[in-house]
Amino acid sequence: MMLKLAIRHEFPGFALDAGFEAPPGVTALFGKSGSGKTTIVNAVAGLMRPDQGRIEVDGLILSDSASGRFLPPHRRGVGYVFQEGRLFPHLTVRQNLLYGRWFARMKDGARFSRIVDLLGIGDLLARRPGALSGGEKQRVALGRAILSNPRLLLMDEPLAALDEARKAEILPYLERLRDETGLPILYVSHSAAEVARLATTIVLIEAGRVLAAGPAATILSDPATAPVLGLREAGAILSARIEAQEEDGLTRLATGAGPVWLSRITAAEGSHLRLRILAQDVMLALQRPSGISALNVLPVTVRDVTPGEGGVLVRLEAGDEVILARITARSTAGLGLAPGMRVYAVLKAVSVAPGSIGTGGP
Template sequence: MTLTVDLHHRFGDFTLDAEFEAPAGVTALFGRSGSGKSSVVNAVAGLLRPDRGRITLEDRVLLDTALGVMQPPHRRRMGYVFQDARLFPHLTVRQNLLYGRWFAPGRQGADPARIVALLGLDALLDRRPGTLSGGERQRVAIGRAILSNPRLLLMDEPLAALDEARKAEILPYLERLRDALGLPILYVSHSVAEVARLATTVVLMEAGRVLAAGPADAVMADARLAPALGLREAGALLSVRLVAQEADGLSRMETAGGPLWLPGVAAGPGSRLRLRILAQDVILATERPRGLSALNILSATVEQIHPGEGPGALVRLRVGDEVLLSRITKRSLLALDLQPGRPVFAILKTVAIAQENVGNRLLP
C-alpha cells in the first residue's frame, strides 16, 4: 500500500512544499523541529486543508484540491498516535482499547487479544491510565489506534515525551508491530536513533521541503545529507548475519568486509540484523593494523570524499554491497592520500557499536 503526498501550504512566513512517496513499511518523516513534519501528517489525517495538493493511498484519493476532493478525517481510516497518549482517564485499559474497536468498519480488524499480546498489555487491562507509566500509556494508545482497523497508522513523535528508559521500553513493541502486522506507518521523529532502528523509508525534511526520500540505509549513509541529519549523528546502517555465539561471550557477525564481534547479541545463528555505525566511530588505515586491541577491522574501498566547511571530512566507504561512513580530519585525509577507489581498512569501535545497537532489530 503506497501513500503519495504532494502538498503546498503557507503559514505566515513559513511555506510547506513537500512531495514524496511512502511505500509499505515504516516511513519516517525526519527533520529538525519546525521543518513541517507534523503539518504533513495532519494533512494526511485530514486535519489540515492545504492551499493546494493531492494525497492518495493506493487507489483511493484522499485529497485533490484541483478536483475539490477533501475526504473528512473519519472517512480516511487513519489511526493517529500523538506525543501524549490522550487516553480516557475514567476508562480502564481494556475499555480504552475497545473504544478504538467501535470505529472499525463492521467491527473488523486486528484481533484484540493479539494486539494485547504484541504490546504486552495483559497485566494492565483492569488498570486506569492514571496508574500507568508514560511508556505503558503510549502502548495503550497505539493499541487503541490499531484496533480502529486503520489503513495507515500515523505516529507524531510518539516517544518525544518519554525519558530514555521509557523509550527503550517501548521501541521493541513498535518493532514487533511493524514486523508482525505489516501495517503501513507514517512516523514523525527528530531522533536519528529511532529512525535508524524503525524506518524502512526515510523522508528528510528541512524548512518545509523534502531534501531526500528513499530507503533508510541509502538516505542515512548519504554524506551530502550529513549537515541536515546532524554531523554527530552521521553514520550508516550495516546489514550483518550472526554466525555464532562464542565461548567468551562475544557474538560473531559476518559481513562482506570480514567478521565483526559484538558482546552478547540476543539472537540465534543465521539471524540477520541491522547495525547503526556512527561515522565518528570508524577509523581508517591504508594498511591492516597490527598490535591493536580493536577486534573489528573490515576491508573497504573509498567510494566518495565529502570535505566539510570546517577541519573535518566524511569518507564514504564501500564494503561489498554495503556502505560505511568515516568522519576524519582533512589533515588525515591528506596524510593517508585517500582517493576514490583506494583500498583501506575500517576499524570499528566494538563498545560504540554495542551501545548504539542495544536491542536493535532483526531484519526480515
C-alpha cells in the first residue's frame, strides 16, 4: 500500500509545501518542532483541508483540490494515535478496544485476541485508563486504532509524553507492530534515535519543505542530512542475522559488511535484527590494527569525504552496506583520505534494535 502526498497550505507566518511517497512499512516524518509534521498528518487524517494538492492511499483519493474531493475523516479508514492516549476514561480497557472494533463494524474475535497479545495488554482489560501507566495507555490507544481496521496508521509523536523508562517499555511493541501486522504507518518524531530504530523510510522536513526522502539506511548515512538529524545522531543502520552463540559469551552476527561480534544477545540463531552504528563511534585506520580491545574491525572503501561544522564525515562502503564515520579534519589530512581508498573501520560501539534485544559492543 502506497501513500502519495503533494500539498500546499498557508498559515499566518508559515507555508507548507510538501510532497513525498510513503511505501509499506514505517515512514517517519522527522524534523524540529514547528516544521510541519503534524500538519501533514492532520491533512492525511482529514482534520485539516489543504489549500492545494492531492492525497491518495492505494488508489483511494482522500483529498484533491483540483476536483474538490475531500473525504471526511470517518470515511478515510485511517487510525490515529496522538501524543496522549485519549482513551475514554469511563470505559474499561476492553471497552475502549471494542469501541475501535465497533467503529470498523468488525466482529473478529480472533483478531481482537491477536492484537491484545501483540501489545501485551491482556492483563489490563478490566482496568480503567486512570489506573494505567503512560506506556500502558499508549499501548491501549494503539490497540484501539488497529482494531478500527485502518488502511493506514498515523502516529503523532506517540512517545513524546513518556519518560525514558516508558519509552523503553513501548518501543518493542512498536517494532512488533511494524514487523508482524504489515500495516503502513506514518510516524511523526523529532527523536533521531526513535526514527533510526523504527523507520523503514524517512522524510526529513524543515520549515514546511521536504529536504530528503528515502530508505532509512540511506538517509541516516548521508552526510548531507547530518545537519538536520544532528551530528551526534548521524550514523548507519545495518541489517544483521544471529549466526552463532559462541562459548566465550559473545554473539556472532552476519552483516553485509562482514561479521560483527557483540555481548551475548538472548535470541535464537537465525533471528534478524537491526544494528545502529553512530558516526562518532567509528575510528579509521590505514592498516588493520592489532593489539587493541575492539573486536569489530571491517575492511571498507572510502566513498566520499565531506567537511563540515565540527569535523569531517566520511562515507564508507562495506560490502553492500554503508557506514558513516565522523573524524577531525586533522585526522582526515593525516590519513590522506580520498574516495576509493581502502581503509579499516574500527567500531567502538554498536546498538541493537531487533524487536529490541539489547545493546552491546565489545
